[in-house]
Amino acid sequence: MFQSIEAFKQTWTFESGSTQKLLDVLTDESLKQQVAENHRTLGELAWHIVTSHHEMLSRTGLKFDAPAMDSPVPASAAEIAAAYRQSSQGLLEALSAQWTDASLQESCDMYGEQWTNSQTLYAVAAHEIHHRGQMTILMRQAGLRVSGVYGPSLEEWEAFAEGGVS
Structure with missing residues (x-):
């Protein structure tokens, strides 16, 4: 658990930056990708990440501007990425x-x-990490390039081995 706001902010800056990199790669077409019928689409999963910050932290009384949990999933990948950027930054400013x-x-x-x-801040971060992992599977299925988080992705590793820069 976090013992200081600053410790959370450092963790969140890294984790949200990693999530933002993935969201910025999404395309409108990729939002429809689904692992199987009756499972969340990539767009629904991405939007769940965006809205869950506010949903969880509003229970603590923390107030910041973010889309509501029941708001409809945008059809635009750029809109999802922008909403995440706003929500993530709003969370840090509110703290x-x-x-x-x-x-x-x-x-x-x-x-x-x-x-x-x-505990709630830890859960918000862990929840996002969990769903970010799910997103990477759907992104690969949709043919999108996945960036590394805790080390290089396959493509980044291959570029490194070939002496290229990724």
């Missing part, structure tokens, strides 16, 4: 303005359990 390190130890109801704000 700086509305919380202190002491706020991290405050508890609130989170899906029927009592979580500290620190």
Whole structure:
């Protein structure tokens, strides 16, 4: 869990940057990619990531501008990427303005359990990492290039091995 707002901000800056790189590669056509019938499309999954920041953190009382969880999935990949950029930045700005390190130890109801704000921030990041991994599978199925996160992707590794820059 996070012991300071600054520790979360450092983690979030890296993780949200990695997510943003993936979202920026999406195309309008790729948003329809689905692993199987009755599963989220790539667009639905990407939009879920965008809207979940606000949905989870609004339960703590943190206020920032972001699309609502029940808002319709945009048909435009660029709109999804832009909404994520706004939501992610809004989250960081709200934390700086509305919380202190002491706020991290405050508890609130989170899906029927009592979580500290620190736990909630961790869950927001982990939730995004989980769904980002799902996105990369759908992106590959859609023929999109996937960027590395915790190391190089296959394409980046191949370019590196060939002496190229990716």
